Amino acid sequence: MRRLALLLLILVVAGCMSGAWPRGSRQHDGPPSQGPTSAGENLAIIVNQANTVDNLSTAELRRIFLGTRGHWNSGRRITIVMMEPGQPERAAVLRQICQMSENEFSNHFLHGLFTGDVLVSPKILATPLGVRKFVFNVPGAIGYLRTSDVDASVKVVRIDERFPNEKGYPFHVTSPSAK
Amino acid sequence: MSKQSKLVAGEAGSLRPSTVGGWSTVWRYGSALLLFLVLGVVIVAAGVVVIHDVRSTGLEAQKMYAGSVRGLHRIGDLQYAAQETRRSTFYALSTNDSNLQVKYADQSRAADHLVVEGIRAYLHEATTPVEMAVGQRLEHDWLAYLNVRDEVLASILEGSTKEAVDLDLKSGVPLFDRVREDLEAIERLYDDQASQRLANVAASSRRAMIRLVGVLGITLVFAIVSVWVIQRSRMQSAIQLARLQMEFVASVSHELRTPLTVISSAADNIADGLVEGKEEIKHYGSAIRRQSHQMTELVNEILLFASTRDRKNAYVLRPLKVSALIDSVLARTSELVNSVGFTVDVQIDPGLPSVVGDMSALSQCVQNLLVNAVKYSGRSRWVGVRAFLSDSEVHKGKEVSITVQDRGIGIHRLELPHIFEPFYRSAAVAAEQIHGTGLGLSLSKTLAQAMGGDLSVVSELGVGSVFTLHLEIAEDEKLLVASAASGPDATVEK
Numbered sequence: 001m002r003r004l005a006l007l008l009l010i011l012v013v014a015g016c017m018s019g020a021w022p023r024g025s026r027q028h029d030g031p032p033s034q035g036p037t038s039a040g041e042n043l044a045i046i047v048n049q050a051n052t053v054d055n056l057s058t059a060e061l062r063r064i065f066l067g068t069r070g071h072w073n074s075g076r077r078i079t080i081v082m083m084e085p086g087q088p089e090r091a092a093v094l095r096q097i098c099q100m101s102e103n104e105f106s107n108h109f110l111h112g113l114f115t116g117d118v119l120v121s122p123k124i125l126a127t128p129l130g131v132r133k134f135v136f137n138v139p140g141a142i143g144y145l146r147t148s149d150v151d152a153s154v155k156v157v158r159i160d161e162r163f164p165n166e167k168g169y170p171f172h173v174t175s176p177s178a179k
Numbered sequence: 180m181s182k183q184s185k186l187v188a189g190e191a192g193s194l195r196p197s198t199v200g201g202w203s204t205v206w207r208y209g210s211a212l213l214l215f216l217v218l219g220v221v222i223v224a225a226g227v228v229v230i231h232d233v234r235s236t237g238l239e240a241q242k243m244y245a246g247s248v249r250g251l252h253r254i255g256d257l258q259y260a261a262q263e264t265r266r267s268t269f270y271a272l273s274t275n276d277s278n279l280q281v282k283y284a285d286q287s288r289a290a291d292h293l294v295v296e297g298i299r300a301y302l303h304e305a306t307t308p309v310e311m312a313v314g315q316r317l318e319h320d321w322l323a324y325l326n327v328r329d330e331v332l333a334s335i336l337e338g339s340t341k342e343a344v345d346l347d348l349k350s351g352v353p354l355f356d357r358v359r360e361d362l363e364a365i366e367r368l369y370d371d372q373a374s375q376r377l378a379n380v381a382a383s384s385r386r387a388m389i390r391l392v393g394v395l396g397i398t399l400v401f402a403i404v405s406v407w408v409i410q411r412s413r414m415q416s417a418i419q420l421a422r423l424q425m426e427f428v429a430s431v432s433h434e435l436r437t438p439l440t441v442i443s444s445a446a447d448n449i450a451d452g453l454v455e456g457k458e459e460i461k462h463y464g465s466a467i468r469r470q471s472h473q474m475t476e477l478v479n480e481i482l483l484f485a486s487t488r489d490r491k492n493a494y495v496l497r498p499l500k501v502s503a504l505i506d507s508v509l510a511r512t513s514e515l516v517n518s519v520g521f522t523v524d525v526q527i528d529p530g531l532p533s534v535v536g537d538m539s540a541l542s543q544c545v546q547n548l549l550v551n552a553v554k555y556s557g558r559s560r561w562v563g564v565r566a567f568l569s570d571s572e573v574h575k576g577k578e579v580s581i582t583v584q585d586r587g588i589g590i591h592r593l594e595l596p597h598i599f600e601p602f603y604r605s606a607a608v609a610a611e612q613i614h615g616t617g618l619g620l621s622l623s624k625t626l627a628q629a630m631g632g633d634l635s636v637v638s639e640l641g642v643g644s645v646f647t648l649h650l651e652i653a654e655d656e657k658l659l660v661a662s663a664a665s666g667p668d669a670t671v672e673k
Contacts, residue, residue, distance in 0.1 A: 053577045079337045081277075120338060133281045137329075167388040 067118035071169030232387030247373030438470030494537035498653035
């Protein structure tokens with residue numbers, strides 16, 4: 001009996017490692033991830049291919065995602081693209097970039113729009129594919145995706161001079177199963 | 180000999196008489212068949228021309244469909260895709276849901292890809308400079324509109340609806356109008372091409388119809404003329420045949436009346452007791468016998484001719500000695516020849532092989548030739564009969580030729596083709612009141628051919644004629660003749 005339980009455990013672990021284990025309904029249109037597996041995948045910050053920005057610091061990124069910076073250096077208005085509440089990517093951005101909870105983030109934008117500190121609220125997309133297409137269509141858009149969801153239609157910016165596949169990259173996303 | 184004319188093969192097999200020269204001569208030699216052949220060729224050629232024209236019209240119609248109709252379908256698709264590109268952009272204006280806006284942006288881009296592909300296909304198939312220019316202008320205007328469309332979409336997705344509308348009104352509308360004008364220009368080009376090709380099809384169809392009517396008309400006229408000419412020829416032939424038959428009846432009647440008159444007069448004299456003495460009665464009896472014999476010969480000739488025409492005679496073909504044949508004929512004609520004081524010069528080459536034939540038929544044939552020679556020799560009173568070995572023009576190898584030559588009035592070259600026809604008599608002979616039925620030569624040729632041989636003539640007007648009877652060598656002696664002809668050293672295996 002103990003041998004049978006051990007065999008089943010090995011099969012389950014092997015299935016997860018090889019990707020055969022189902023990972024929900026998430027779409028994977030982009031190239032294969034270059035970073036950790038879904039249990040610990042890096043989070044890429046993406047902009048439109050026409051955007052001249054190649055690198056952002058963590059602080060700049062925080063100001064952008066909190067809406068306190070409204071325009072790129074080129075003068076183009078910044079459009080923030082977020083995924084719907086509850087998505088792991090959104091949770092990672094709130095935690096690692098904005099350093100806020102969901103409620104704090106909502107309150108921040110309500111207050112900012114009321115006071116005029118924030119000019120435009122984030123655009124909410126339901127899927128990574130929607131995020132990618134939005135950023136592709138809007139030259140001033142900035143969003144985020146798992147590295148496995150990224151493709152050539154959008155541009156990945158370095159954060160603190162690091163690409164998502166490089167060591168020391170600061171933003172990661174964890175899947176619900178990994179929690 | 181240069182003035183001599185030779186006829187190797189006559190037309191004795193035909194019952195249809197002929198006139199000299201003109202259409203009748205042409206028709207005699209199978210011209211009716213030739214006419215129908217030409218008529219058939221004309222009809223086939225007409226059919227080929229008509230089929231070619233119908234195919235050309237069909238191909239023109241196919242080109243019209245392939246070129247213009249398909250082109251109009253393409254331009255219709257392009258117009259729809261262009262409208263869809265713009266319509267989807269407007270749909271994005273109608274909602275604040277970013278997910279729906281992205282979906283409409285996608286639809287707009289999918290539609291614009293169809294337009295770009297359609298323009299490329301049009302440019303690929305464009306052949307004229309005008310088509311190329313219009314296609315390139317459309318491509319340029321469409322790309323300009325797409326740049327504005329991208330900006331409008333970006334503004335919509337950013338939430339700047341007012342900016343999007345302003346940009347579209349300011350730049351999008353004029354550019355899209357230019358695109359629409361370009362598409363209309365292409366549509367007009369397709370319309371022009373379709374009109375041109377339609378005109379070509381109509382012209383081709385009209386041309387085919389005119390050709391068809393023309394060719395059918397020519398064929399009809401040709402057919403009518405052919406039938407008319409053939410009927411006319413047949414009618415003339417029938418008239419000629421009737422005339423010849425009437426002449427034949429008159430001639431035979433005359434030939435019968437002369438001996439009958441002699442016989443009747445002799446009988447009257449004897450019956451009236453005017454003839455006295457044994458010698459005088461003997462003289463009358465001899466005259467009656469001679470005239471009766473002449474009548475019998477005439478009736479026999481007519482019966483023989485009739486039997487050869489009906490092909491009732493069954494000949495017994497066997498090897499015959501040429502000398503025996505000629506001796507038989509000379510014996511039968513000696514009384515006639517001697518009575519008119521003719522000399523018959525007979526030369527038979529020694530060692531002649533036997534020939535194939537029926538003794539009675541060949542005797543009749545040679546006898547006819549000899550009697551004719553006597554009849555038409557005029558004052559020369561000389562007839563030459565020769566028998567010799569010669570090269571055959573019909574069979575391979577050798578044959579035996581028997582010639583009957585006279586130094587008489589000869590035959591005109593225009594009459595040579597007709598002398599072997601039944602009932603035919605030369606106008607000159609009729610004018611000189613030389614009696615005859617017009618059956619002798621026809622009968623002789625028919626008999627010669629029935630023996631596997633032939634009868635030919637060489638004649639010159641005022642000089643004389645040579646009739647040659649060509650006879651096949653008996654099968655048993657052919658090898659001997661062949662070995663003798665190949666040389667003295669040749670051996671013959673038996």
